[in-house]
Amino acid sequence: MTRVETAAHRIRAFERADTEAVVALWRAAGLVVPWNDPYRDIERKLTVQPDLFLVAVAVPADAAAPAPVVGTAMVGYDGHRGWVNYLAVDAAHRGGGIGARFMAEAERLLVERGCPKLNLQVRSTNTAVIDWYRSLGYEPDHAVGLGKRLIPDAE
Template sequence: MSDAVIDDVTAGSWRIRPFAVADTEPVVALWRAAGLVVPWNDPYLDIERKLTVQPELFLVGESDGVLVATAMIGYDGHRGWVNYLAVDGSRRGEGLGARLMAEAERLLAERGCPKLNLQVRSTNAGVIAFYRSLGYRVDDVASLGKRLIPDAP
């Protein structure tokens, strides 16, 4: 993937690029600040795991050299997924999340992905409204999960 430089009306330029190992601490800090880290998911292990599967689909957004957004994207040959979409709280409302989602959609469509799924906590009305504004709808399904490898004791 080539770096995409996108004009940012509020602060010069903003760039989407693949994650680099040096981004680990800023990424984890962003995820923590965004409330995405939960006790049963170790963010460091999630990063480690992602780097073994489609690492080119782990994106970060930076503005003036500062990491301000992330998206962890995957495609299993049937559906695409986006996890850990996060934008720095001071930069929300500037369209960075929408731009990152557009890049995720582009990368998945390029791979022949017919549908993109994502999960949002049902209590997070603001994030659900954000995704609805991008054309997503709530699917009438129950999301089930089973932990195969525990991250925490």
């Protein structure tokens, strides 16, 4: 099911056939770190709210041509807060509003579920992305993110 479409891009739910393109995009965007196996992250997401795992595909000029994955957003809602992870847009497609459309769609889907607040985490060194989120109305929460690995991905 198409969620958001422009003449150049369409946002839809992830399909298993997207896996390799998604992982390649995450790697190119610098989102893959040694302690997170992207394939395991995909499998985990497919067990919880898989309809909130979104991809953007370029709409090909030739309708018979494959539509390449050019963006991703992994959205979730735990009953208290919404989250966005793995927001990535292919470098060649940045600046065209795909990221903003992902965030608007994430917000819409979360509000639809009764979610009162959306949280996200950005590495503190990624100042350009922090500024971009601020341009969309997001502000620092002045909270410290803490984490504890319960199931190691790296062996």
